[in-house]
Amino acid sequence: MEARYNFKEIEPKWQRRWEASDLYRVTEDRSKPKFYCLEMFPYPSGNLHMGHVRNYSIGDVVARFKRMQGYNVLHPMGWDAFGLPAENAAINRGIPPAEWTWSNIANMRRQLHTMGISYDWEREVATCHPGYYRWTQWLFLQMYKHGLAYRKKAAVNWCPSCATVLANEQVVDGACERCHTPVMRKDLEQWFFRITAYAERLLHDLQKLPGWPEKVKIMQENWIGKSTGAEVIFRVEGSDEEIPVFTTRPDTLYGVTYMVLAPEHPLVMKLAAGKPQEEAVKQFVEAARFLSDLDRTATEKEKEGVFTGAYALNPVNKERVPIWIANYVLMEYGTGAVMGVPAHDQRDFEFARKYGLPVRVVIKPRGQELDGATMTEAFVEDGIMVNSGPFNGLPNREGIHKITEYLERTGKGKGRVNYRLRDWLISRQRYWGAPIPMIYCDCCGLVPVPEEDLPVILPEGVEFKPTGESPLKSCPEFVNTTCPRCGGPARRETDTMDTFVCSSWYFLRYTSPRSQERAFERDKVDYWMNVDQYIGGVEHAILHLMYARFFTKALYDFGLVGVEEPFQNLLTQGMVLKDGSKMSKSKGNVVSPEEIIERYGADTARLFILFAAPPERDLEWSDQGVEGCYRFLNRVWRLVAAYADGVRHDGGSPAVKTPADRELWRLLHATIKKVTEDIEQRFNFNTAVSAIMELVNGCYRYQDTVPAGEQNLPLMGEVLRKLVTLLAPFAPHIAEELWQGLGGRESVHLESWPGYDPEALVEEEVTLVVQVNGKVRDRVQVPVGLPEEEVKKLVLKREKVAGLLAGQEVVKVIVIPDKLVNVVARRAS
């Protein structure tokens, strides 16, 4: 073995050999348990960053560990390759998006290879490849076929200067990111996925995911935002119009003193027509239309509204209440109309005070009076119903049910559940995405592209205008087509799909990545799914993870997959920070993985990033910490190199002779136990690595303290082989090289994960901590398993303890076997 650790030589060498021997290729193998280990695939921005390094290092430890434990491990990688940056590159620098993307992929693939991650590269997918997006389009058609994809008018971000629609991400502080013009809202026909149809299941099935972080589940729960209440139908006075409102507080129905509609509510202008207020209402609605979502929903935004001039009739008491419109009511939630109960809702209260609307108390705190005229904030707690006709005197909780029942009985409303979750707007007026496979025919209307005509190819060589308008719109070869139904002239849909659509099913494609017949082969999916461990940033806690869950459920309903949840266990890793903040170009605190790997090697980079913090927590980058890990690997190298020749040819179980032998043997097994548990049960790679470091320190201690001639070389050989095996998932290249140095013929990565011998952990003697009144005062060596009575006797006889106990009486003695004794004493009376 070389005396020096030369990572520059060994890392590329082993990367080549692993690849040449297909070490990480997998196929379905029913003789082994399977394990699907998946890291969130990256957007090919062009360069790996430290967040990727962390994500993939964590995943690789899991994959390698499981493989060594005898699992058949699927560990694939691919590219979330559609998206805006590619188009910006085209607009700003004239590079076609495809070219830009593929060259970025090539570079990042190269960088990933230098990390030595155990991917099955044969399964690589890129969502921008026609062989992939063909099936994204096919899945869209399935959604369409099952009524889960539909078109409707929706308010979108519109840049009047660029004359184009902007994605939410392109709106920065309420303005267009390219020209800084304030963004408007505009109603356009858009494609949606009916994710709301799955709201209840998406919520309910969170319970089936004990392997997900509580935090993520709560975020999804809040996002779905289930609320239970009632829909109440108000009649418009002097008209046949009815306005349903949603409320979670039907018990406050008698406290309604006005009603409010969203400015976009379809009835608004109808109600105001011919009234003196018509002009004011028109102006208010116009003003709201021009406001961006951001301005519209700003928290500090004062509640503003105008009276429409129309009145509604309260269904329970026939009272006449004015209908207003106000900026705080959202068309997208509930029915776009709310009943105003200022006494018992803070928003309504503020609005009523501002516009001088009456405040009527209908819920009273027990044993107290409330006066609507003088109260300074809404009373939102539970209480007793008053001013509520036949419901007076009921506790309000009960009133909720009673009033809902009453509404249902009289046809004036019904119980209703509402969700905050909205349908998923999937159309983007962009070029670099999967084209939505639909055709508009003047005769037949909307016609889906027949499945056999897929993929609808994204044309290349299109022209990018600086306005940002999608080049598909002005590409006649793409737009003009014939109707698949009548054969007449027709136009293609020019919108493309949100990239989240592409990433909602990639984990299924990995199971049969080259299938020409299907999006994924059912038998392969049945073998591999679910993903046993999914790993990625917490920034995807809501969108990506919710969409992927929705897709899986929809595909389950279509009979295409057999699972209802895609990801069994989820690990959300923390960010990589430098100087306390997220690495970013603008802050100039970016550490390039490529430079680190160049300077210290991939094994050092991986080891540091795993060692510096537990995976869920944010990690502070430290150049000196990296240096420390590099030193450690050198230390391991020298240790193995020192013994490699002497231990090479030995086999069999080593004899343990001296106390030093015994201690080393015990340490080895304690380390195996700790590393195994740290990886398996808690993903605490940092403590697993530190345990390996302690084992190395123990080996050096043995080397230093036992004279050269008396060292047990067969024992040391065994310890070193196990040590290298434990290190293999963390630092795969050096482990491989050291394994070979120790005489290993096959790859260390084909070794079984070592088990520990509980016998070896048993110690003959332990140090007992002796406390007096909870304070450590002494320590005593005792044989393991010494009976409590003996321990008590022994401890009380200790000089130190006896001295401290002088003049006191022992109240009791607590003995934690083989660990600690606490003598509780107090001054003798």
Place this chain on the structure above:
RNA sequence: GCGGGCGUGGCGGAACGGCAGACGCGCCAGACUUAGGAUCUGGUGGGCAUCCCCCGUGGAGGUUCAAGUCCUCUCGCCCGCACCA
């Protein structure tokens, strides 16, 4: 405002309710050296009468023989959602 998380040496971080600070970094001292930004050894929470004791896990209480860990209140920082009727 609502929801979640985190506060432990100079730093990153360890601690089934049972020795606070494992491991690593940094620092100090020493060894080997022509040299060391290599390597090795020892030390390293604070105080102090320096092998003796006291104090110490953001702060204040509490439960317990025993609390970083459990409970109550409180302060600070971070993240997510945010007029959701």
